[in-house]
Amino acid sequence: MSSTKKNADRLIKKYPNRRLYDTQTSSYITLTDVKQLVLDNELFTVVDAKSNEDLSRSILLQIILEEEANGAPMFSTDVLAQIIRFYGHAMQGMMGSYLEKNVQAFTDIQRKFTGTAAGGLDGKPFSPEMWTQFMNVQGPMMQGMMNNYIDQSKSLFVQMQEQMQSQSKNIFGTFPFVPGVAPGEKK
Numbered sequence: 001m002s003s004t005k006k007n008a009d010r011l012i013k014k015y016p017n018r019r020l021y022d023t024q025t026s027s028y029i030t031l032t033d034v035k036q037l038v039l040d041n042e043l044f045t046v047v048d049a050k051s052n053e054d055l056s057r058s059i060l061l062q063i064i065l066e067e068e069a070n071g072a073p074m075f076s077t078d079v080l081a082q083i084i085r086f087y088g089h090a091m092q093g094m095m096g097s098y099l100e101k102n103v104q105a106f107t108d109i110q111r112k113f114t115g116t117a118a119g120g121l122d123g124k125p126f127s128p129e130m131w132t133q134f135m136n137v138q139g140p141m142m143q144g145m146m147n148n149y150i151d152q153s154k155s156l157f158v159q160m161q162e163q164m165q166s167q168s169k170n171i172f173g174t175f176p177f178v179p180g181v182a183p184g185e186k187k
Helices: 032-040 054-069 079-084 092-119 128-172
Strands: 012-016 020-022 027-029 044-048
Touching: 020 032, 032 044, 032 054, 044 054, 079 092, 092 128
Parallel strands: 012 044
Antiparallel strands: 012 020, 020 027
């Protein structure tokens, strides 16, 4: 998952009237246009026209909000609630990194899959029949890629837990705890 960079080729200014101005095309654009830039893998930065504050994240979140409101949402209510619970939690930074690595792993799998799919098409449209044939041939490969994804996800989660345990030991290691003895009791 590639995030927008400060020195991106394309600069979009957001004005107080909530309009977005693309400095490359010298025209006002909509959130739909910004979404298309994302889909086209174009690097851009959205800044407040007055303060120059980077607003890229808030614009991307606004696009996600609109996508979630239209059609079939990607996130369930439970997932969104869980994400909210991580804000302000000691695990917030690790969870963000964990999600980012998982999305990147999934993107890599998708890229491999679409690269393999495009290789056998010879410029023909991808019809339902072709899709069925492709899945019959590629099923085992897809299962292997998904198993690798699951293993990688599991590994990242275990790594995150180990980091948390290590940090806890560093923080609380100096306290004189005796296992099985409540504070104030003598053994």
